[in-house]
Amino acid sequence: MASSKARQRALARAKTERQIARRAAAARRRRQWQAGIGSAVALALIVLVVIWKTGGFEPEPVRASECAWTSVEAGSGIVDVGKPRTNDIVKNGVKTMTISLGQGTVTAKLDPSKAPCTVESFTYLASKKFFDNTVCHRLTDAILQCGDPSGSGSGGPAYRFPNENVPSPTVDPSASASADASSTGNALYPMGTLAMAHSSEPDSNGSQFFLVFKDVQYPADYTVFGTIVGGLDVLTKIGEGGNDGSNQAGGGKPNQDVKISSLTVTDIAPEEPSTAPSASTSASTSASASPAASASSQS
Known part of the structure; x- marks a missing residue:
């Protein structure tokens, strides 16, 4: 009888440990995903700043007409x-x-x-x-x-x-x-x-x-x-x-x-x-x- 109860406690403990391990793995994956998103956003911001400083957002100048047709x-x-x-x-x-x-x-x-x-x-x-x-x-x-x-x-x-x-x-x-x-x-x-x-x-x-x-x-x-x-x-x-x-x-x-x-x-x-x-x-x-x-x- 005692051995049966010990076995049940061992199984319950193992189940709890597995659940804790799964939660820890999910939390680790979530942190990695968030870190990746953050890096991508930071990189995008750097690129946008570089484009802005180099005039990339200025409208392309209109090319002068090669032939002038006066109405x-x-x-x-x-x-x-x-x-x-x-x-x-x-x-x-x-x-x-x-x-x-x-x-x-x-x-x-x-x-x-x-x-x-x-x-x-x-x-x-x-x-x-x-x-x-x-x-x-x-x-x-x-x-x-x-x-x-x-x-x-x-x-x-x-x-x-x-x-x-x-x-x-x-x-x-x-x-x-x-x-x-x-x-x-x-x-x-x-x-x-x-x-x-x-x-x-x-x-x-x-x-x-x-x-x-x-x-x-x-x-x-x-x-x-x-x-x-x-x-x-x-x-x-x-x-x-x-x-x-x-x-x-x-x-x-x-x-x-x-x-x-x-x-x-x-x-x-x-x-x-x-x-x-x-x-x-x-x-x-x-x-x-x-x-x-x-x-x-x-x-």
């Missing part, structure tokens, strides 16, 4: 199709601009490395079909001017942008007798030049451009953004058709309707002509009125 108030001839992107502008490679006219097709090689914002603008406007079904509103004996959706010489998109790749002033010896051509502010725009037209205000480029089919002297103030590589014969025939002389500064509306049915810009380089244009189309240098003189707003 234009809505008005007669202004067509709002939004604005091109301001960053990640393409500045290399070659693009092809294809102009489909009723008289034939003109192709030009665009150079983003020299006039990235101008090429970006034309690529954007072409994607919006901005030039489609518009007329070329001005013709002289050396250039054809297009790109105004209103056909008035004062229209364009709802933004303007600065000049790029302006030629250096030169003097054409063959026109030295002309006061206009002898000005040190003038430059030679050779046959095949593709350039922007604008108003007399600075940095007022929009959508109007001119295609040079005979060497011409103009102020060194127009962005050259491409070279005509096909269709100079088309432009020469349009020039031979003459104009109505309606522009007081020179030239006027083409006598034959010149309409752009479509204008596209692609990333594929154009095929260069196998032979140069005949010398007869560029034998003389014209001193006709510059594109800036054809309208009060933009031309």
